[in-house]
Structures are given as C-alpha cells and as structure tokens.
Amino acid sequence: MTERQPIHPDIPKRDLVEGLMKGVEVINAFNGDARYLSASEVAERAHITRTAARRYLLTMVHIGLAATDGKLFWLTPRVLNLGRSYLDSAHFPRAVVPFLQRLSQQVQESTNFSVLDGSDVVYLARVIAPRLVTAGFEPGTRLPAYTSTAGRVLLAALPDAEVQAYLDSTELVAYTHMTVTDREGFYRELQEIRELGYGVTESQYEVGMRGLSVPVRNRNGMLIGAISVSMSTASASREEAIARCVPALQSTANTLMMWI
Known part of the structure; x- marks a missing residue:
C-alpha cells in the first residue's frame, strides 16, 4: 500500500500553462461566503482583468462547471468531479x-x-x-x-x-x-x-x-x-x-x- 511521494522541482516558467493556473484561481474565487459572483468580483479575487474573468467564466459555463443568469455566475455540481477524480485515483x-x-x-x-x-x-x-x-x-x-x-x-x-x-x-x-x-x-x-x-x-x-x-x-x-x-x-x-x-x-x- 505504497503511495508515490511527490517531488517539488523548480519548473521553468516556459513549461507552465498560465491559463490553467488562472482557471483554478477563478474556481477558487467561489466559496461559502461568495456563492454568486459577478465577472468584476471574480476578476478582483483572481487578480485578473474583468475581460479575462468573463472569458474564463463563460468557458466554465460552456463546459458545465458554472452557470449564469447573465449578470452573476455560480459553480455547478459538476465541479465536484474534479475532486472526485483525486479520490478515485x-x-x-x-x-x-x-x-x-x-x-x-x-x-x-x-x-x-x-x-x-x-x-x-x-x-x-x-x-x-x-x-x-x-x-x-x-x-x-x-x-x-x-x-x-x-x-x-x-x-x-x-x-x-x-x-x-x-x-x-x-x-x-x-x-x-x-x-x-x-x-x-x-x-x-x-x-x-x-x-x-x-x-x-x-x-x-x-x-x-x-x-x-x-x-x-x-x-x-x-x-x-x-x-x-x-x-x-x-x-x-x-x-x-x-x-x-x-x-x-x-x-x-x-x-x-x-x-x-
């Protein structure tokens, strides 16, 4: 019952996908105190522009990770699949x-x-x-x-x-x-x-x-x-x-x- 031990190498910036990192920050912008957020509020929490925040949020809506009423955005239960992938693997x-x-x-x-x-x-x-x-x-x-x-x-x-x-x-x-x-x-x-x-x-x-x-x-x-x-x-x-x-x-x- 041996788990692989993680390593933490210095990864060159050129090998990092900044969009993925920002996408995770957008998801993490939502919590129990902020279930419904506007694009401006997400931008402030994720430290990105409002335009970028809106594109991330609309992409999440497109793939089912978020929903919107045209003004506010919120996460959907499909986000749980991200954590479930870890628990399953x-x-x-x-x-x-x-x-x-x-x-x-x-x-x-x-x-x-x-x-x-x-x-x-x-x-x-x-x-x-x-x-x-x-x-x-x-x-x-x-x-x-x-x-x-x-x-x-x-x-x-x-x-x-x-x-x-x-x-x-x-x-x-x-x-x-x-x-x-x-x-x-x-x-x-x-x-x-x-x-x-x-x-x-x-x-x-x-x-x-x-x-x-x-x-x-x-x-x-x-x-x-x-x-x-x-x-x-x-x-x-x-x-x-x-x-x-x-x-x-x-x-x-x-x-x-x-x-x-």
Whole structure:
C-alpha cells in the first residue's frame, strides 16, 4: 500500500500553462461566503482583468462547471468531479477505509482520515458511526487547520520553522467562543500534542463537537496524514473519551504503518 511521494522541482516558467493556473484561481474565487459572483468580483479575487474573468467564466459555463443568469455566475455540481477524480485515483484514501471501519465499530463513533494542504486540513475518507445521529466531515471538506484536531496533530508534526511560518501567515479567527486565537497559547498546545502523541479539541469549529486524533506515519517515519474520531461532547466526558478512543486510534495508526 505504497503511495508515490511527490517531488517539488523548480519548473521553468516556459513549461507552465498560465491559463490553467488562472482557471483554478477563478474556481477558487467561489466559496461559502461568495456563492454568486459577478465577472468584476471574480476578476478582483483572481487578480485578473474583468475581460479575462468573463472569458474564463463563460468557458466554465460552456463546459458545465458554472452557470449564469447573465449578470452573476455560480459553480455547478459538476465541479465536484474534479475532486472526485483525486479520490478515485488516490490509493491510500480508499485503502484506509477498512481500517476506519474497524475503528468506528470499536469506539462507536465516526472516524476520518485527513491530510494537511497548505493552511487547511482536508478530509479524504470518512466512516459514519453506527447510530442515527452522526458527527464528522464529508470527504473533500476543508477546514482551517488550527480549528481541527487533525490539523493540530499534523501541524505539531512539522519542524518549528514551518510551524512559525504557519502562525505568521495565518489569522486565527474565532469560529466559536472557545476557538483558540492566541498564537502563543496555540503554539503551547502544539508542543503538548508533540509530547502526548495525540490531540483533543472541543468546540473549536462547531460548538458541542469533540475531536481526537493521532498522526499516521509510514515505516520510514514520514508523516502521511492523521486519523480522527469525531463525537459530541455530550456523549462522554473528555477523560472518558481519551481513555476509550486514544488507545484505539494509536493501535490503528500502528497497524497502518505496517501497510504503508
């Protein structure tokens, strides 16, 4: 179950397709706070001219990635195919599901596998708890890393210089009244996660939700991602959740290490 490791060469500018890069920026201009945008608004967000933005948007409409009423533009569900292509082609997110299923059965809670992508954590696989009311994030969901247990575990695994660069470039916005927004306090929490080998958060992104997470490494010690348990804070005390879930998470991570 070996994934190809990416390389990051210095690619000459002449070998880059600038139009593709700009097209991706146009798609990324849309988000939960900006579902409907004019060509001028897209131009401002993607740092291109209004004329270029309009051509990109009309091309997206032509191929079904966007729709328009003549003034505003919005993305269509076909955009999901772009992310689905990764999930269908990537081996590890699919291979980890049976391990998440066993973990979910053991702890009776929803489980996730996620990776760090820039300043966000991205959830790539999820197994729903065997109950009517479940908690967790769908595959493809992105969250600010500092608000997520998995994100904190993944950040804690980085060298200090990279952690500091993350803190210098990231605004810690409060999503709830409990979200940690103090940089020094957040850094101390990352140090504690390093010492403990696991992370626990409560009500950081959504009130009443708890996450527990451990890192997943391969046999060479390379960080692959993080596995997590998501639950309601009302389902158990913090101490009970740690006692029930952390050993199971660590055992699953150790088993995965032998397969990666």
